[in-house]
Amino acid sequence: MSDARVPSAAAAPASDALPRTPSFRLDGKRALVAGASRGIGLACAAALAEAGAECVLAARDPRALEEAVAAIREAGGSARALPLDVADVAAMRAAVEREGPFDILVNAAGMARHGPALETREDDFDAVMNVNLRGTYFLTQAVARGMVAGGSIVTISSQMGLVGGVDRAVYCASKHAVEGMTKAMAIEWGPRGIRVNTVCPTFIRTPLTEATFADPERLAWIRSKIKLPRVGVPQDVMGAVVFLASDAAAMITGSALVVDGGWTAG
Template sequence: MSDQQPSPFRLDEKIALVTGAGKGIGRACVEGLVAAGAQVIAVARTASDLESLQAAHPQRVQAWAADVTDPGFLERIASLPQLDVLVNNVGTNKPQPFTDVEISALDLMLELNVRSAFLVAQAAARIMVRQGAGSIIHMGSQMGHVGAANRTVYCMTKHAIEGLTKAMAVELAPQGVRVNSVAPTFIETPMTRPMFEDPAFHRDVMARIPLGKIGQVQDVANAVVFLASDAAGMVTGDSLKVDGGWTAV
């Protein structure tokens, strides 16, 4: 009989929910959580993205085609009998000069990046408080720690996520619920790849990252899995920056 202790990085028998799971960082987070042993509810608006993800992990991934801003989605979360991990990943950006920011862009980012993140976290936290345990991981950004031209609204929303993370962590800690954020730099995804094809943009980003390389979705997923696991059992109210040193300069 082995007396070997299970790895604190494992997520066996845990139920995780990942929003924005169809592509990019969200999809990588699903893959990482599955590899660590979790059962994952993958949420995205595009059903075809979820079908391929579920087909790759038929025993581990449950697909929910849903809009996170829909009240019915929150009700669906509330109906879950167990939820151990939330990866609050949905977000958007529409870069514009501050003096030219359109009201529609402002409203879109406040709705998706802040309001929906708050409400989804609230729905998940109610289950976790009832359980007496859980880990909520907000997808922040390095722009939640610094400022940037043409990104005033995005920076504002991601700074809001950092404030939400800290306040939730303090309030929910007595109930055994940990709350953290992951703050990536520019990550190579299908959405950002065209941006990196601009030589000037690529040079500027590389000049700001001391590690001298572009982040990959797996870098972010690894941080998420760590924060979801018992290996991070003493970590709450923090922001794990996956930025190659951008914010340290």
């Protein structure tokens, strides 16, 4: 007795050639990386450039930005600087219209002001939301408007966009919002060939997180939650971003690629 759920021989491809893995290369693509002067953002820009993309690095610090561009060029990549504050939406929109269009956007600009929820000040809340949510939202919108032939948008979210954390109510709120934003945009823009995804890293050791890692109690807490035997480093995020930007992820949208060493597994 046949089972209609099992493909028949007649449904098999006419050619018996072995399928080939889609390319992870990004040659001929233009990428905008926000928050690219240091840390995870710089790692993302370096990874995209190594994969062949022409990278525009955006950040607020012109000196750090130029140093990052010089390092990528020295390594053989294509890069140039675009001083930009994503929280200044009007200036950001003008810059994107002037410098675009782009095939790839990586939202890596972010900030955190941690502390007990009962002690959150309005200026702390607004500062985090202006960058992590408002700036990310409107930069994504501005770049997507120019993606007439499709494209890939990757936002560096966080494992804290999927779970909660001590002294991180505002940060978690911003990243949970980014996850919802990503799903909604993926639904709207899918018919236009625009893929929208997030990468959700665990604690990544960068100059900005050294204060956290230097605290013995915090470090013990981090190590107790990560199931693999080490903490994260920027290189752990690089492959994930290249994958989502490339044709190898052509059927992935509205998803969160979790790079957390097993933190959210339980």
